[in-house]
Structures are given as C-alpha cells and as structure tokens.
Amino acid sequence: MNLTQRQKIKDKIYQYLEATKIEIESLKEKTKPITPDCSLGRLTRQEMIQEQQVNEHALHEAEIRFNKLKYASGKIDKKDYGICMECEEDILFERLILVPESSHCVSCKQELGL
Numbered sequence: 001m002n003l004t005q006r007q008k009i010k011d012k013i014y015q016y017l018e019a020t021k022i023e024i025e026s027l028k029e030k031t032k033p034i035t036p037d038c039s040l041g042r043l044t045r046q047e048m049i050q051e052q053q054v055n056e057h058a059l060h061e062a063e064i065r066f067n068k069l070k071y072a073s074g075k076i077d078k079k080d081y082g083i084c085m086e087c088e089e090d091i092l093f094e095r096l097i098l099v100p101e102s103s104h105c106v107s108c109k110q111e112l113g114l
C-alpha cells in the first residue's frame with residue numbers, strides 16, 4: 001500500500017466514523033423506551049416493539065462498527081495495518097476502502113467463517 005492509498009483509506013475511516021455516529025444517534029432516538037401512553041398511530045404496540053427490536057439490533061451493530069473503525073483509525077499509520085492476521089498477505093486496497101476495519105483478507109475471512 002502506498003501513501004496515497006493509505007491517505008485515501010484514512011479519509012474513508014473518518015467519513016465512515018462520522019456516518020456511523022449519526023446512525024447511532026438516530027437509532028438511539030428510535031430505541032427509547034415505549035411509553036404506555038404514547039399514541040400508536042398506524043402501528044400497533046406489538047409492531048412497535050418488533051420495530052424497536054430491529055432498531056436495537058441495528059444500534060448494536062453500528063456501535064460495534066464504530067469501535068472497529070476507531071481501532072482502525074489508530075492503526076492506519078502502523079506498519080501492520082492492511083495485513084491479513086491469518087496469512088499475513090496484504091489485504092486488497094479495494095476491500096480496505098470499503099471495509100477499513102478489515103483484519104483479514106477475503107479468502108481467509110471465508111475460510112475462517114468470519
């Protein structure tokens with residue numbers, strides 16, 4: 001990976017961090033406890049609970065991604081960034097730009113079932 005590529009990934013990490021932060025905030029709004037007296041509108045209470053569970057799951061996933069991206073942002077300048085933890089080959093730039101928090105190359109990821 002050359003410096004330009006590294007810088008591009010770095011920019012992406014910050015972009016993704018920002019987007020994930022916004023997503024977390026909006027999901028937190030949606031997962032606030034349902035008050036018994038809230039007007040139900042077109043959704044029944046059961047549907048609201050189901051929707052909240054979906055949002056809670058999404059929130060959890062978003063928080064995990066946020067932490068991974070944070071970790072990647074601290075690691076990007078280190079020599080071992082972008083190297084597969086399993087086979088120690090370079091992870092493809094095309095993959096890192098989409099998933100900068102990758103710790104494995106595509107083939108190891110599939111092999112390990114990650």
Ligand SMILES: [Zn+2]
Pocket residue numbers: 084085086087088089104105106107108109
């Ligand atoms: Zn690998």
